[in-house]
Every structure is written in C-alpha cells, then in structure tokens.
Amino acid sequence: ATPTSIMVGTGRAAELGVLFRKGEALQSLRDVQVVAMDKTGTLTEGRPELTDFEVHGIAPDEALSLIAAVESPSEHPIAAAIVAAARAKGLAPAAVAGFEAIPGFGARGQVQGREVAVGADRYMAKLGLDVASFAATAERLGQQGRTPLYAAIDGRLAAVIAVSDPVKPTTPSAIAALHAMGLKVAMITGDNRRTAEAIARTLGIDEVVAEVLPEGKVEAIARLKHKGRVAFVGDGINDAPALAAADVGIAIGTGTDIAIESADVVLMSGDLKGVPTAIGLSQAVIRNIK
Numbered sequence: 619a620t621p622t623s624i625m626v627g628t629g630r631a632a633e634l635g636v637l638f639r640k641g642e643a644l645q646s647l648r649d650v651q652v653v654a655m656d657k658t659g660t661l662t663e664g665r666p667e668l669t670d671f672e673v674h675g676i677a678p679d680e681a682l683s684l685i686a687a688v689e690s691p692s693e694h695p696i697a698a699a700i701v702a703a704a705r706a707k708g709l710a711p712a713a714v715a716g717f718e719a720i721p722g723f724g725a726r727g728q729v730q731g732r733e734v735a736v737g738a739d740r741y742m743a744k745l746g747l748d749v750a751s752f753a754a755t756a757e758r759l760g761q762q763g764r765t766p767l768y769a770a771i772d773g774r775l776a777a778v779i780a781v782s783d784p785v786k787p788t789t790p791s792a793i794a795a796l797h798a799m800g801l802k803v804a805m806i807t808g809d810n811r812r813t814a815e816a817i818a819r820t821l822g823i824d825e826v827v828a829e830v831l832p833e834g835k836v837e838a839i840a841r842l843k844h845k846g847r848v849a850f851v852g853d854g855i856n857d858a859p860a861l862a863a864a865d866v867g868i869a870i871g872t873g874t875d876i877a878i879e880s881a882d883v884v885l886m887s888g889d890l891k892g893v894p895t896a897i898g899l900s901q902a903v904i905r906n907i908k
C-alpha cells in the first residue's frame with residue numbers, strides 16, 4: 619500500500635474507534651486467517667459476579683469473610699467479585715498477613731491467624747488438596763458457563779465458589795462478522811475448560827484453548843500460527859506476550875497499559891466489532907491501491 623492509502627485507511631479507522639499504533643498493521647491484518655481472543659475482559663465484560671457459594675464444615679459468613687479478606691489486596695477481577703459479595707452481606711474484610719498472588723492459580727494469606735487459600739482446582743492440587751468431593755458441583759457450574767473456584771482454610775477444603783462474567787453485548791455480532799469474512803475464531807483463556815467450552819459453544823467459537831498458564835498463551839499463539847496468520851485480541855497484563863507474539867496484536871483500549879503498549883492496534887471503546895471493521899478496512903485499502 620502507498621503511504622497515502624495507509625494514512626487514509628488509518629484515519630478512517632480512527633473515526634471508527636480503531637487506533638493503528640503501527641501503519642504496517644493495516645497490511646498484515648489483511649492476510650489474517652485466525653482471530654484468537656482472550657476470554658475475560660475481551661469476550662466478556664471482565665466484571666464477574668459471585669453466583670454460588672457452598673461450604674463444608676464452616677459457617678457461610680465466616681468462610682466468606684475469611685476468603686474476601688485474603689482476596690482484598692488482589693487485583694484479579696475474581697477477587698473483586700468475592701470482595702463485593704462479602705461487602706453486600708455487610709461483612710467487613712479483616713486484615714491479611716503474608717498475602718501472595720499466584721498468577722494463573724489463585725491467592726493466599728493469613729487472616730486472623732488462619733491460613734486461607736483461594737483459586738482454581740489446579741491451585742488446590744498444588745496445595746495437595748483433593749477437590750473430588752466437589753467435582754459434581756464444579757461440573758454443573760462449568761456447564762452453566764460459571765467459573766468454579768475453591769477455598770482452603772487451615773489446609774482443609776472449605777468452600778466451592780462460582781463467579782459468572784457476562785459476555786459483552788457486542789461480542790456475538792463481532793464473531794458473526796468474522797465468520798462471514800471466512801475467518802476462524804479461537805478463544806485462549808486461563809479459565810476452567812468446561813466454563814470456557816460452555817461460553818465458546820454459545821458464541822459459536824471454533825477452537826478453545828483453556829486452562830493455560832499466563833506464559834502458555836504465547837505457546838498457544840505459536841500453535842495457531844500453523845493454521846495461518848493469527849491476530850490476537852487481549853486486555854490483560856497476562857496478554858502482553860501473546861499480543862507481541864501474534865502476527866497482529868489487538869488490545870482493548872480499556873485494558874491494561876502493558877497490553878496496549880504491546881499491541882499494533884487498539885480498540886478504543888473495547889467493542890470487538892472493531893476487529894472485523896479493521897480487517898475490512900485493511901482489505902479495502904489494499905484493494906484500492908492495486
């Protein structure tokens with residue numbers, strides 16, 4: 619493409635809320651065959667809410683206040699959901715000592731002299747706890763598109779929790795537009811496999827890579843690259859390496875600074891319809907100059 623046609627294309631994109639940080643991206647987007655998307659905060663709002671809370675051998679309010687306390691220093695959206703649920707019940711979070719966030723797994727710390735850990739099943743496995751007694755509940759929650767989580771208090775499995783994160787209203791039409799352009803759509807997420815698959819099914823997503831650790835997203839992109847040129851859309855700190863590894867990195871404008879800095883293209887409003895818009899523009903620009 620000529621410098622002028624790129625300028626016109628990127629100018630038109632900007633009017634539509636799609637910011638090209640690199641002019642070359644307009645050309646590389648044209649040849650994209652697979653659009654991979656992060657789930658939380660990209661396909662979904664990224665503001666989960668607590669939907670289920672089941673305890674074993676402890677009073678519900680006591681468990682919720684201990685778990686919310688340990689989540690209160692965390693920046694994870696799941697932590698915010700748990701803290702909000704405790705606050706809604708009038709439970710003020712107690713102080714935490716020795717707080718630790720374990721990316722892709724969960725969080726832990728001491729509250730009122732008790733050891734509290736909360737996170738995914740793989741985190742409980744890491745702690746040597748068997749979640750089998752909650753397996754049926756977790757399976758049902760996953761099939762409902764909810765994320766099952768577990769909490770251990772003083773080394774004993776004490777609660778199963780679920781959060782649900784609504785799909786953005788613009789996500790289904792963005793995916794339909796990508797499919798209409800003949801593109802494959804994939805989801806890459808650290809979330810539970812059943813949950814991810816349930817959401818992917820409702821959205822008609824072609825391929826799901828679930829339960830990936832933060833460093834596994836780059837590997838997932840590398841594998842998708844065997845199928846063609848890959849664009850990756852993401853919003854989080856975890857997504858920055860994958861945004862850089864993709865042929866075209868597309869960040870959600872309302873996402874983290876590091877994601878935006880790692881991307882070639884930024885969707886200013888966070889509306890995923892910007893993805894088919896940008897690809898459509900790239901094709902139009904290249905066609906015009908031929």
Ligand code: ADP
Nearest residue numbers: 658692694697722723724725737738807808809
């Ligand atoms: P993603 O952003 O793709 O959803 P993350 O790597 O942030 O993935 O998290 C993966 C999983 O790790 C979450 O779905 C959750 O089960 C668990 N997890 C991570 N941090 C926390 C936390 N602070 N509280 C509870 N669960 C957590």
Ligand code: MG
Nearest residue numbers: 656658659854
């Ligand atoms: Mg995200």
